[in-house]
Amino acid sequence: MLKHNHLFIDGAMTIAQGEDELPVTDSFTEEVFARYRSASREDVQEAVAAARRAFTGWSNTPLNERIAAVRGVAAALSVHSEVLASAISREVGMPCKLSARIQVGAPIAAWESYAELAADVDWETRVGHSLVQKVPVGVVACITPWNYPLHQITGKIVPALLAGCTVVLKPSEIAPTSAFMLAEAIHKAGLPPGVFNLVHGSGPDVGETLISHPDVDMISFTGSTHAGRHIASVAGRDIKRLALELGGKSAALVLPGADLSLAVKATMASCMLNSGQTCSSMTRLLVQRSMLHEVEQLAKELLAGYRMGDPADAGTRLGPLVSKMQQQKVQAMIEAALAQGAQTIESYQPVPDRGFFVPATVLSEVSPDMTIANEEVFGPVLSIICYDDVENGIELANGTEYGLAGAVWGPPDEATLSVARRIRAGQVDINGAPFNPAAPFGGFKKSGIGRENGKDGIEEFLETVAIQLPA
Numbered sequence: 410m411l412k413h414n415h416l417f418i419d420g421a422m423t424i425a426q427g428e429d430e431l432p433v434t435d436s437f438t439e440e441v442f443a444r445y446r447s448a449s450r451e452d453v454q455e456a457v458a459a460a461r462r463a464f465t466g467w468s469n470t471p472l473n474e475r476i477a478a479v480r481g482v483a484a485a486l487s488v489h490s491e492v493l494a495s496a497i498s499r500e501v502g503m504p505c506k507l508s509a510r511i512q513v514g515a516p517i518a519a520w521e522s523y524a525e526l527a528a529d530v531d532w533e534t535r536v537g538h539s540l541v542q543k544v545p546v547g548v549v550a551c552i553t554p555w556n557y558p559l560h561q562i563t564g565k566i567v568p569a570l571l572a573g574c575t576v577v578l579k580p581s582e583i584a585p586t587s588a589f590m591l592a593e594a595i596h597k598a599g600l601p602p603g604v605f606n607l608v609h610g611s612g613p614d615v616g617e618t619l620i621s622h623p624d625v626d627m628i629s630f631t632g633s634t635h636a637g638r639h640i641a642s643v644a645g646r647d648i649k650r651l652a653l654e655l656g657g658k659s660a661a662l663v664l665p666g667a668d669l670s671l672a673v674k675a676t677m678a679s680c681m682l683n684s685g686q687t688c689s690s691m692t693r694l695l696v697q698r699s700m701l702h703e704v705e706q707l708a709k710e711l712l713a714g715y716r717m718g719d720p721a722d723a724g725t726r727l728g729p730l731v732s733k734m735q736q737q738k739v740q741a742m743i744e745a746a747l748a749q750g751a752q753t754i755e756s757y758q759p760v761p762d763r764g765f766f767v768p769a770t771v772l773s774e775v776s777p778d779m780t781i782a783n784e785e786v787f788g789p790v791l792s793i794i795c796y797d798d799v800e801n802g803i804e805l806a807n808g809t810e811y812g813l814a815g816a817v818w819g820p821p822d823e824a825t826l827s828v829a830r831r832i833r834a835g836q837v838d839i840n841g842a843p844f845n846p847a848a849p850f851g852g853f854k855k856s857g858i859g860r861e862n863g864k865d866g867i868e869e870f871l872e873t874v875a876i877q878l879p880a
């Protein structure tokens with residue numbers, strides 16, 4: 410059993426003083442494989458105080474030195490890539506091979522991508538007789554979820570540090586290992602004391618103490634819309650700057666003339682990635698009724714490939730969900746959809762006798778008013794919904810309270826692009842175009858406020874000052 414008792418405050422590993430000992434569960438064996446102590450209220454206060462003390466020095470550190478420091482941390486972190494990939498895989502359930510690439514390789518590459526883009530920010534411009542400057546917001550509380558733990562931490566810490574902010578991170582209590590390892594890398598890379606601080610613990614306890622602290626200038630949160638709503642109310646009460654990356658119910662809209670086979674394959678891959686525990690996954694497939702039969706056949710063939718098993722096994726395509734609670738929630742949502750009239754596309758996969766598994770599930774005959782068509786499932790469940798004409802398809806794509814991502818499949822022409830322009834979501838892919846880490850990422854409506862990634866991600870942590878120059 411691994412025991413972690415340390416936090417990282419003011420440049421030093423310190424012993425957590427909280428009363429709770431939190432378990433980390435292996436989502437395949439269902440066994441607790443690590444325990445760690447949570448921070449006390451005083452630990453959180455000390456972390457914020459350290460971040461405040463460090464702010465003046467760090468915000469005045471030349472940009473090229475901040476960039477070099479970020480690159481140093483990425484190098485120290487990448488030494489532990491393999492250990493990180495397997496720890497995240499145990500915590501979250503993602504197959505190891507995928508975890509190495511997506512949970513670790515991609516975020517470490519993102520440290521470099523942010524470092525490259527930092528010089529492109531308009532740090533100082535002239536507008537008439539005014540000097541318009543971008544300056545760091547201050548001390549940022551970063552709160553992150555479990556599904557892509559290192560990726561979510563990266564999307565906050567790196568741009569915040571490049572902007573010149575100092576941070577206190579409270580990672581997910583369910584998947585804390587990457588944060589422990591990041592603190593070690595930061596320690597090794599020698600970032601000035603107080604620039605980065607780490608406190609562990611549950612959301613309502615340690616998270617709440619952190620976001621309510623009067624000396625925190627900004628809250629950057631990724632997680633559920635439910636918790637996001639509460640966090641926004643705290644930020645509103647104290648007039649703190651706020652960035653929210655929340656849930657999604659993204660749709661892939663398949664237009665007449667699209668390559669159906671590619672569209673279904675890519676949508677299934679997006680929906681089932683990380684066993685459906687991906688905020689920006691396509692979880693609704695919108696097709697014209699005339700396409701339905703072929704789409705169902707294609708989905709049925711593809712379902713046969715989603716073999717469940719030990720995430721450490723190279724042949725495993727679909728890992729377990731993160732927890733028993735998540736497994737039960739997803740199963741209940743599937744049952745409720747069937748009770749409301751949805752149909753499952755038949756497929757059989759042996760379910761391992763341990764692990765929080767839910768088989769890859771495709772539901773057809775889903776109507777837009779069903780719960781499953783509107784609420785985030787966060788499991789491997791794709792809903793096929795029929796539209797009448799393209800106008801109706803666009804309406805359905807935009808018809809939920811979320812707006813995180815979308816996809817449009819159609820002939821490679823202006824008409825397809827013009828449909829993509831009408832999707833009310835933060836990122837829209839046409840015909841399977843790959844993810845671009847330099848492009849902004851974030852949501853409309855209840856999917857959030859603000860943007861991560863690229864130059865926009867850094868600007869999220871900056872205030873704007875106009876200095877009027879005398880004639």
Ligand code: NAD
Pocket residue numbers: 552553554555556557561579580581582610611612613615616617620631632633634635636637639640654655656657687688785787813852856857
């Ligand atoms: P969650 O909201 O339960 O928890 C997220 C984090 O918030 C955790 O660290 C938790 O401890 C903390 N927290 C909870 N209550 C808090 C409070 N009162 N004060 C301060 N902190 C608090 O979410 P989760 O289950 O960890 O993650 C899954 C959710 O995250 C899904 O809804 C998913 O869509 C969303 N998500 C969104 C994005 C995005 O970029 N839009 C990315 C990943 C996940």
